[in-house]
Amino acid sequence: MSENIIETNGLTRNYGDICALKPLDLQVPEGEWLSVMGHSGSGKSTLMNLVGGLDRPSAGSLRVGGKDLLALTEDGLARFRRESVGIIFQQHHMVPYLTAVENVMMAQYFHSVPDEAEARSALERVGLGHRLKNRPGELSGGEQQRVCIARAIINSPKLLLGDEPTGNLDHKSTIMVMELLKELRAEERFTVIMVTHNQEVAAWGDRTIYLDDGVLVREERTAG
Amino acid sequence: MLFRILKNSFLKRPKAIFLIFLSIAMGSAVATAFLGIAGEISHKMALELRSYGANILIEPSAAEGGGFLREEDLPKIKTVFWKYNITGFTPYLFGIAEFSAGGRKERGVVSGTWFTKQLEVPGEEFSIQGIKGIAPWWEVQGRWPEDADEAIIGASLAKRLNISSGSDVTTIVRGGNQKFRIVGVVTTGGYEEEQLFAPLVTVQSLLQQQGKVSRVQVSALTVPMDDFGKKDPTTMTKDEYEKWYCTAYVTSVAKNVEEVMAGSRAKPIWQIASAEGALLKKLNSVMLLLTVLALGASATAVSTSLMASMAERSPEIALMKAIGADRFQISSIFIGETLIISLAGGVSGYLLGGQLAELISRTVFNSTIASPLWLFPTAIISAFVVAIAGSIVPLRRALLIEPVTVLKG
Ligand SMILES: Nc1ncnc2c1ncn2[C@@H]1O[C@H](COP(=O)(O)OP(=O)(O)OP(=O)(O)O)[C@@H](O)[C@H]1O
Ligand SMILES: [Mg+2]
Numbered sequence: 001m002s003e004n005i006i007e008t009n010g011l012t013r014n015y016g017d018i019c020a021l022k023p024l025d026l027q028v029p030e031g032e033w034l035s036v037m038g039h040s041g042s043g044k045s046t047l048m049n050l051v052g053g054l055d056r057p058s059a060g061s062l063r064v065g066g067k068d069l070l071a072l073t074e075d076g077l078a079r080f081r082r083e084s085v086g087i088i089f090q091q092h093h094m095v096p097y098l099t100a101v102e103n104v105m106m107a108q109y110f111h112s113v114p115d116e117a118e119a120r121s122a123l124e125r126v127g128l129g130h131r132l133k134n135r136p137g138e139l140s141g142g143e144q145q146r147v148c149i150a151r152a153i154i155n156s157p158k159l160l161l162g163d164e165p166t167g168n169l170d171h172k173s174t175i176m177v178m179e180l181l182k183e184l185r186a187e188e189r190f191t192v193i194m195v196t197h198n199q200e201v202a203a204w205g206d207r208t209i210y211l212d213d214g215v216l217v218r219e220e221r222t223a224g
Numbered sequence: 225m226l227f228r229i230l231k232n233s234f235l236k237r238p239k240a241i242f243l244i245f246l247s248i249a250m251g252s253a254v255a256t257a258f259l260g261i262a263g264e265i266s267h268k269m270a271l272e273l274r275s276y277g278a279n280i281l282i283e284p285s286a287a288e289g290g291g292f293l294r295e296e297d298l299p300k301i302k303t304v305f306w307k308y309n310i311t312g313f314t315p316y317l318f319g320i321a322e323f324s325a326g327g328r329k330e331r332g333v334v335s336g337t338w339f340t341k342q343l344e345v346p347g348e349e350f351s352i353q354g355i356k357g358i359a360p361w362w363e364v365q366g367r368w369p370e371d372a373d374e375a376i377i378g379a380s381l382a383k384r385l386n387i388s389s390g391s392d393v394t395t396i397v398r399g400g401n402q403k404f405r406i407v408g409v410v411t412t413g414g415y416e417e418e419q420l421f422a423p424l425v426t427v428q429s430l431l432q433q434q435g436k437v438s439r440v441q442v443s444a445l446t447v448p449m450d451d452f453g454k455k456d457p458t459t460m461t462k463d464e465y466e467k468w469y470c471t472a473y474v475t476s477v478a479k480n481v482e483e484v485m486a487g488s489r490a491k492p493i494w495q496i497a498s499a500e501g502a503l504l505k506k507l508n509s510v511m512l513l514l515t516v517l518a519l520g521a522s523a524t525a526v527s528t529s530l531m532a533s534m535a536e537r538s539p540e541i542a543l544m545k546a547i548g549a550d551r552f553q554i555s556s557i558f559i560g561e562t563l564i565i566s567l568a569g570g571v572s573g574y575l576l577g578g579q580l581a582e583l584i585s586r587t588v589f590n591s592t593i594a595s596p597l598w599l600f601p602t603a604i605i606s607a608f609v610v611a612i613a614g615s616i617v618p619l620r621r622a623l624l625i626e627p628v629t630v631l632k633g
Contacts, residue, residue, distance in 0.1 A: 049628045054546060075550040082548020089631055093543045095229075097236035102228055109225035110549045151547065 005030040010060035020046040022214040033192040035202035038211035044195040053077040086152030090164040094136040101132040111155040122150040142173030162194040251522025252573025252607040257580035278441035285489040292436040299345045300484035309445040312357035315437040333419040336427025358443040366408030375404035378417035446474040448501030526614025542630035562611040570607030
């Protein structure tokens with residue numbers, strides 16, 4: 001039995017009257033690849049943001065990697081994010097005036113010290129060894145997303161979060177990104193939580209949970 | 225890495241950066257120029273004010289008023305500690321006299337003085353002393369006396385005698401008389417209009433007071449009185465006295481002059497000294513206020529430009545936060561940016577401000593000034609102050625950006 005990297009108890013997030021996430025009990029064992037599905041507005045991003053330390057719950061408890069996120073200050077959460085979490089967004093969020101390798105180095109800089117050689121080899125690992133000096137405007141959507149993956153794993157996080165990382169990609173690029181993530185996870189052994197609208201993408205995970213109106217309505221294990 | 229982030233962010237947004245740079249450079253230039261000429265202006269204004277009358281009066285110390293000062297002591301005034309602050313002086317010897325001209329007789333004051341006396345003091349700069357120098361507002365119809373028997377007459381005395389330039393006036397005192405050729409009629413707006421002014425030597429022999437002087441008017445550049453200056457020197461400690469003596473208060477300059485004039489008492493003419501001090505103080509506060517306003521205006525401009533670029537950059541800031549940048553790290557990027565711009569702005573402000581100061585000095589005062597060395601750090605520091613003040617609000621805004629809201633997926 002492996003440890004749970006994520007444990008929530010009655011985790012709730014309200015926006016005024018809107019209850020984006022109803023009291024949720026969720027355990028994610030270390031190393032698991034969890035897919036999160038549900039229709040628009042069901043609370044998927046809300047859950048991701050809470051788990052990633054980008055947002056604070058309205059009620060309930062939340063432990064990630066043994067840390068009680070509710071007890072952390074703002075700067076404490078920032079530290080938690082740079083040390084324990086890698087995040088990939090749907091929009092390929094890169095700093096527009098920095099090159100691919102500089103975008104990766106920026107994450108190293110916030111974490112500790114930038115190391116260009118290491119950043120370069122991370123980009124080589126995601127198959128972008130030839131686009132190191134290009135800025136986001138000169139990269140395709142799939143390539144940008146691979147830069148974001150390189151940046152997300154550069155500090156060896158325990159947890160990789162993806163909020164519809166393939167949402168803007170075509171089928172071929174999607175497969176490429178998913179295969180890349182699978183490879184990296186095999187080497188680095190991080191836990192993956194991935195929000196998706198795509199059944200096929202969800203099937204890459206070990207387990208899928210379904211949210212509906214902020215409630216966990218169903219979960220299923222992927223066959224095989 | 226910080227350097228790389230800053231460099232690329234600069235290259236990416238040259239227009240925004242240039243605007244901020246410009247705001248800082250302007251503010252720093254104006255501050256530099258104002259501070260650079262403030263000293264000059266005070267000095268020039270003080271000089272200008274000196275033309276509105278003497279501010280120190282030297283009288284015989286004998287209380288009964290019968291005493292005299294010695295003319296031979298006068299050159300010593302050019303040798304005192306504050307000699308460079310003394311812009312002019314003139315002696316007077318007064319006597320009550322009866323004036324007669326064309327059959328009329330009137331009583332009045334005959335006053336012996338220097339008009340334009342060439343004063344040569346060994347070891348000191350040659351100078352011209354006398355009424356003409358310390359009372360430039362005197363209006364003389366005609367000309368100033370040149371010969372020993374020439375005189376100018378106050379307008380109201382002239383009216384009573386019904387005479388004008390070219391007339392002869394006989395001045396009668398007990399024990400003698402002297403005929404003067406009137407070469408000018410003087411209007412001063414004051415009691416001088418009741419007097420006849422003639423060369424000191426002539427009046428001395430007329431009054432049989434050779435080598436004697438009744439009083440001396442001194443015009444000196446002084447600093448405004450402050451609380452320390454108002455203290456009574458006799459109650460001061462040695463150090464305080466030294467400081468007081470070495471500050472050009474009107475009282476310390478007066479003390480200075482008193483020391484070289486035997487049997488004298490020198491006192492400030494307070495109406496003039498304090499009006500002058502007040503004016504100079506006001507002038508300095510206006511300059512300071514203008515400087516502060518200029519800096520405030522450019523800080524506001526910096527703030528506005530930064531706010532605008534902050535709105536544009538919020539996704540990037542949100543992203544940095546999302547991948548774990550804390551407040552300190554975000555702040556150092558923005559403060560680093562503004563400090564670099566403000567360094568450039570400060571240097572340009574210094575160069576620009578120096579030019580501006582020179583331009584003002586040339587057009588307003590007809591003189592050139594050398595920018596003092598301390599203006600450089602002043603320019604840089606004022607640029608930093610503008611930059612920091614202008615960054616406060618935008619930086620707070622940046623720190624409040626919530627990645628979750630901005631990066632909605
Ligand atoms: N900042 C906010 N203020 C108010 N309501 C919010 C806010 N963020 C989210 N919500 C609400 O919370 C609910 C859940 O939103 P969430 O973004 O988690 O949905 P989602 O499952 O990610 O949807 P999608 O698939 O469209 O991304 C929605 O009803 C949304 O309107
Ligand atoms: Mg969402």
